Every structure is written in structure tokens, then in C-alpha cells.
Amino acid sequence: MSRRGDWVYENNGGTCVAIAGADYCVVAADTRLSVGYNILTRDHSKICELADKCVLASSGFQGDIKALHKNLAARELLYQHQHNKRMSCPAMAQLLSNTLYYKRFFPYYAFNVLGGLDSEGKGCVFTYDAVGSYERTGYSTQGTGSSLIMPVLDNQLKSPSPLLLPAKDAVTPLSESEAVDLVKDVFASATERDIYTGDKLEIVVINKAGMKREYIDLRKD
């Protein structure tokens, strides 16, 4: 694709994961920035705190991702001025979808996972494609390592079919620390086989008390 003279995108790689719990949400992404077979930096955050209970992790083309994050942060500030409160995660989810579709014919090369707490304090995860199609789920992953990670999350977290009664919650019954351990494990696995994933893992946990951030080392090769 980059053989075309007019190809304006590039894929900087990386993987993002989010898992929703009953009263928490875990959003994680690796910190490696690559182009082709080279590493540009081992220390680049793909995570953006949009509101006090809402965090966006994006992988793809970092130029578009930076612009998208700035755009959403500015819109959130405007919302704060107009409504005297911060944006809720579901509201931001819709805004992100609209922002992406607005550029339907010259898309943001960004694969997004939005995580946070909804207005009731329950964990929520929203997963997107590049042009804004989105869905609220209990867990998701996007990026170069997503095909390695998603089956594992399905194995561990997939809820029974919504057709079964009684209706079950999509969010995982796992505790916060169990979910964080799962995230560390899946990233360790993805790092083994995906060349674009590695270096460091940034984990953000959102719960009633606020937001907590931690960094875990991953394989650097």
C-alpha cells in the first residue's frame, strides 16, 4: 500500500485491551511505537484520559490518534463549560462514534477501545472500527496483537449467549486484581508473537475511587 505515491497513512502498531467489571474498568495498552521493522520509541502512551471516568486507548496511525485525542479532549472541555459536569463514558462513546464517522471518506486510522464507568458506576467498554461503528461490550481488544488476544479473552470472559434466560450481565464477575492479572498475561502472550507489541505495558484502572496507573515491563525484542 505504501507503494502508492499518495498513501498518507502508516501503521505505528501496538495493541489495546479493555475489560469491564461490576464496578471497575481496566484499560491497557503497550507503549511501543514502530514503523515497518523499526522501533521509533519504547515509551509512547496510547492512552488518553478524556474524563474522570472515561479513558480511551487507540492503536493505529499515531498522527491521526494524537489529532483524534486532542479533538475529543477539546470537545469534553466544551461540554464541561456547557453542562457544569464532566462527560459520562456513554456520552463520550457516542461522541467518538460521530467524530469518526464525520471523516467517513478520509478516516482516522485509529482503532479505538473506550473504557470507563457508566452513570451507574458499572464498568463499560466500547469497541470501535475506524469509521465509528461501535458496540458496548464486556471486554475488547484492538490493534496488531488483537487477533492473538481476543480468543483468549473470549475463552476467559465470554458471557453465555444473551438468548439464554435468565439474562446475564456482559461484564465480567472477575475481581479487579484478577482482571489486571489477566491483562498482564494476555499482553505477555501477544508480545511473544507480535513484533509490534512489547517494551512496556501501561495499565489504567478506573473505579469509584478514581484512576490508577501502573507500568509493567514486557519483552523488548
Add this chain to the structure above:
Amino acid sequence: MFRNQYDTDVTTWSPAGRLFQVEYAMEAVKQGSACVGLRSRTHAVLAAANKAASELSSHQRKVFRVADHAGVALAGLTADGRVLSRFLRSECINHAFVYDAPLPVSRLALRLADKAQVCTQRSWKRPYGVGLLVAGLDESGAHLYYNCPSGNYFEYQAFAIGSRSQAAKTFLERRFEGYNDYTPDQLIKDALSAIKETLQGEKLTSSNCTVAIVGRKDDGTVEPFEMIDAKRIQEIIDSMEATEEAPASAAEAESSSMQEDKGTDAGTGTDAAPMDI
């Protein structure tokens, strides 16, 4: 004011070289309820006297946060002020988006002044009928500007606008020279005192004034622009009245009770939700 044949259009000069429509707009500012602003080297405080249209209604919101580092207090046509606040907010957001830095307060005042000037030079527009006290913090410290409908703006150490503001100005003139070194609490007290001057004998309580502060503490941390909540204002008013009664003096100098409604921010102040917006 006098009516004459040169005051119909904002684009008509009088033979004496005056634009009467602009001057009439400045009169509108004098009709609004009072606002005061004052600043030290590191902090700026805005205070406004709340006026409600009737006992049944909530009071008009006169103090607006424009950005984390700046806010405005207005007097005059509050609808015009609301629209201008929205403009200032979007200017700050756009500047931060492009330059990743807060818009310096002097540039903010300049943008506002340029916008006001446009309305003094178009026959299909009228001047904004609102005066704004713009207070903010930037790299060069705390600032206070007054923007008037004519498109002029000036920087002040302390200023008061609106009805009965002369009483507040007289109070501030006596004391402003020490303001650069005032602590935030002292600034807040003086702002409340100044508002009290404009109330002409009416009792100052946390429900008839609003106070906001922005500044940088000694250790460098920034206190973003924020309304002070009603409870704290009432405490400050009470403490001011206590010190005033203690010397058993009827002097009004020390009774600066500051009241600030959280009405603007969280809408959970002692008053009902603000009418506008």
C-alpha cells in the same frame, strides 16, 4: 442622558467627535448590579453582587469560568455577557488546541476588545451592553482587565463596575497599594468588603454575592479558576463581622464577607439553579 440628532446610529459621529450609541452602551453597564475584581502578584479575585429579578426567581449568573486559568465577571446586559463568555471559552479552547498552552490573559482581553470594536463600526450591529472584568493567571502572574463596550480595555490592580460601584471604587482606592503582596484570603476579604459597600446597608450574606478566585500558590501549584462555595463564603463573612464587632466599631472597612455561590459550578449552592444558560 440627553437625546440629540447624532445618536440614532452607531455609525454616526457627533460634531464633537463622539459616538453616542457606544456611550449609551456604557450606560447600560452602569445599570447592572455591581462587580469587583482585584489581584495580587499571584492571585486574582472576582466578586459580584447577586440580583434577582424578583423574590420568586433565582439570581442571574454574573461570574463565568472561561478556562482553568481565567474567568470573567460581568455587569450590564447579562445575555450579551453570556454570549461573550461562550466566545471567550471557545477562544481559550482553540488556542490550547493549536499551541498546547493557555491563552495569556492579555491576549484574551484583546480578543474580546476586538470583538467589541466590530460592533461599534457596523451599521447593522449594536455595541455589546456589558462590561467584563477579566481575571486570570498566566506566566507573567495574575492579571485583571476591564473590557468595556467601546472596545477599550485596561489592566487594573482593582476595579469595580455596575451600579453603586463608586462606593466600592472608593474603598479599593484607599487600599489597593498593598494588594500585590496580599494573601488570597486577604484578597477575598477585601473583595467582599467592596461588594458590601455597593449593597448600601443591605446585609451581606452568602446568598447575595458570588466570589471566584484563580492563582498560583507559593509552591508553584496552580489553583484553577473556581467559585468559592456558599458555606465558606458565609464563614468568611461571619469572621469579618466578628472582627468588626470586636473593636465595637461601626466602621465598614473590615466587613468584607465574601460569599461565593457554587451555583455556577455544581448547581448545588444555597440558591436555586441560575436562570441563564
